[in-house]
Amino acid sequence: MTQIDTPSLAPLPSSAALRALGERVKHGLLVFNNRLEVSIANALVRELFGVDEAGSSGLARELERLLPSFAIPQVRESGNWNGSLPIGERVITVHLHHHADAAGESFLALFQQVDGPEDYERELQQRHAELRQAYLRLNGAQEKLLQSEKMASIGQLAAGVAHEINNPIGYVHSNLGSLQEYLRSLFTVIEAYERALRAPDPKALIAEIDDIRDRLDIDFISRDLPQLMAESREGIERVTRIVRDLKDFSYSGRDESWKLADLHAGLESTINIIWNELKYKVTLERHYGELPMIECLPSELNQVYMNLLLNAGHAIAERGNIIVSTGVEGEEVWVQFEDDGAGISPELRQRIFDPFFTTKPVGSGTGLGLSISYGIINKHHGRIDVESTVGEGSRFRIVLPVRQPR
Structure with a gap:
């Protein structure tokens, strides 16, 4: 049998060999650890920073000074970071890489000089395209998160909304049953009158007609029928209003443009949706001032109203x-929600707008309501002011510009 000789494995390159290889790389190369101790700095990177070999130990600290504050955390999280840095009078493209193991953290930085205006412009265009893609992804994620929170809120209120719809539907159904009986009685009287008109002596049937009218209580029917129809119409309008408010509230807003809107209409629409959640323990007072039409995204502001009203109810x-x-104060309007609930301690008040932070029991809240509300008001170039005292209640005031800045 022929025996195949397997070559023995070569030892790993030494530090000197790695440094020699680094000198052959056509990019500036810098290797350092988390203590900013440099292990490899080739001639190109030393030339770039204007230091000799003896001064290369400080290159990592100089690089850290030039990098944006988020670069190191990002490279630790994702493993890579790319960007452009001004070094002297030149613009340098930097590719930063990270590796961590039991031995510690290592960083590799590759530098490439942008030689001319064309290269620089091309680099800027590439970075702009990357930033735009990242922005679009972030914006899409924010819209999905907002819509998800909207639908989650409606889901939590679904039973109450169904109850609010069932009540008017219930008495409309009952009124239709009464209306059916009234119509039967009225047709009976009409038939009696028709027989009287066809009879040779109509006066002889007058007593019978009076008896039918008394027995069927036609006088009561004539008084009750308009009220019954008015109640039924009111019930149908109530259902229509709830369905319309639900549709307006749950609208995703992707194609919604900035428009002039009546904030009071949005408030009433939101209160109408969530009222079943509040009415059993809350007395609601409205102190509305005279407001101008506001340039805003109405559907998103409705989400803010809902979050603040529900939070006030839960408190x-x-x-x-x-x-x-x-x-209204000058060029700004304000909407305020004040409750006499449990209040918020100063320590928690600093965190209430943090994503996923909630003081509610596990499973009772997503912790996104106030965070999303803060983002919506910030998008409207407004602010949310909070005052709260433990045991006395809280006051949230939304301040918005009448017109958005151009």
């Missing part, structure tokens, strides 16, 4: 009050 344990107020 009230058994029975309490919520006051919704509006007003």
Whole structure:
């Protein structure tokens, strides 16, 4: 049998060999650890920073000074970071890589000089395209998160909304049953009159007609029928209003443009949706001022109103009050939600707008309501002011410009 000789494995390159290989690389090459101790700095990178071999130990610290603050955290998280840095009068493209193991952290930086205006412009265009793609992904994720939170809120309120719809539907159904009986009685009287008109002596049937009218209580029917129809119409309008408000509220807003809107209409629409969640323990007061039409995204502001109203309701344990107020000051309008619930401690107040932070029991809240609300108001170039005292209640005031800055 022929025996095949397998060559023995060569030893790993020494540090000197790695440094020699680094000198052959056509890019500036810098290898350092998390203590900013340099192990390899080739001639191109030393020339780039204007230091000799003896001064190469400080290159990592100089690079850290030039990098944006987010570069090192990002490269630790994703393993890579790319960007452009001004070094002297030149613009340099930097590719930063990270590796971590039991021995510690290592960083590899590759530098490439942008020689001319064309190269620089091409590099800028590439970075711009990458940033735009990242922005579009982030914007899409934010829209999906907003819509997800909207639908989650509606899902939590679904039983209450169904109850609000079932109530008017229930009495409309009952009224239709009464209307059917009324119509039967009225047709009976009409038939009696028709027989009287065809009879040779109509006066002889007058007593019978009066008896039918008394037995069927036609006088009561004539009084009750308009009220019955008005109640039924009111019930149908109530259902129509709830369905319309739900449609407006759940609209994703992807194609919604900035428009002039009545903030009071949005408030009433939102209150109409969530009222079943509040009405059993909350007395709601409205102190509305005279507001101009506001340039805004109405659907997104409705989401803010809902989050703040529900939070105010949840802060009230058994029975309490919520006051919704509006007003205008100069070129700004404000909408305020005040409750006399449990209040928020100063330590928690600093975190209430953090994503996923919630004081509610596990499974009772996503922790996104106030965070999303803060983002929406920030998009509208407004602000949310918070005042709260433990045991006395909280006041959230939304301040918005009447017109968006151009």
